[in-house]
Amino acid sequence: xxxxxxxxxxxxxxxxxxxxxDNKAPASAKNYQWGKPLPEQVAIMKLxxxxxxxxxxxxxxxxxxxxxxxxxxxxxxxxxxGQHASVVIKQVxxxxxxxxVNPKMEPFSSEHAVTPQEISDIAVFVQSVExxxxxxxxxxxxxxxxxxxxxSGKCASCHGEYGEGIASKAYPVVASQHFGYLVxxxxxxxxxxxxxxxxxxVKAISQYTREDMEAVADYMSRMPDYRKVxxxxxx
Numbered sequence: 001x002x003x004x005x006x007x008x009x010x011x012x013x014x015x016x017x018x019x020x021x022d023n024k025a026p027a028s029a030k031n032y033q034w035g036k037p038l039p040e041q042v043a044i045m046k047l048x049x050x051x052x053x054x055x056x057x058x059x060x061x062x063x064x065x066x067x068x069x070x071x072x073x074x075x076x077x078x079x080x081x082g083q084h085a086s087v088v089i090k091q092v093x094x095x096x097x098x099x100x101v102n103p104k105m106e107p108f109s110s111e112h113a114v115t116p117q118e119i120s121d122i123a124v125f126v127q128s129v130e131x132x133x134x135x136x137x138x139x140x141x142x143x144x145x146x147x148x149x150x151x152s153g154k155c156a157s158c159h160g161e162y163g164e165g166i167a168s169k170a171y172p173v174v175a176s177q178h179f180g181y182l183v184x185x186x187x188x189x190x191x192x193x194x195x196x197x198x199x200x201x202v203k204a205i206s207q208y209t210r211e212d213m214e215a216v217a218d219y220m221s222r223m224p225d226y227r228k229v230x231x232x233x234x235x
Contacts, residue, residue: 072136072178175220
């Protein structure tokens, strides 16, 4: 138990230090309105992405997110495999515009790094990928609390019963995401330093304690890949 707790602590500290948000959201984020897509996001959503071109363009992303888009076990970099293309496009364009604070991502999302067509291609490639690597999970000691928070709060209404998200609304898949990443982003959202958080989510987790965030993050990290859940359902 001591070793497990020590490793978990290192995972959380390492992830927080590697991808630190600014203390305050940038000025551009203050004018951000959820539900009002940026012009570039609208334009890219109209493009037709190509998986094979996306596989090639994703080479610049592999250093952090790895070739299978599985990210890093400790959550330093998120798991992107299976994420909705609409979510990838939304997040990349909002980092690019300065609406979301993500210093590590900025150089790779800039106009010098990727074109709008490449963003579309990468998004459909990532959506198609399945990573077979294990994702990072929490201690497993408060899963009942995590389930209760997820199902009784606003989590399930947006992210789905199985953590599958809603592609048409750009609500992200959270199932099988790395525990460390989920905890970090919940913390950023609660503090207001992420920049592009849904106001309903900010409100929903405003009273969460650190223990609550870790519990619900652990629960989400242990949800199976939503695509496998769909395949297992009776036809």
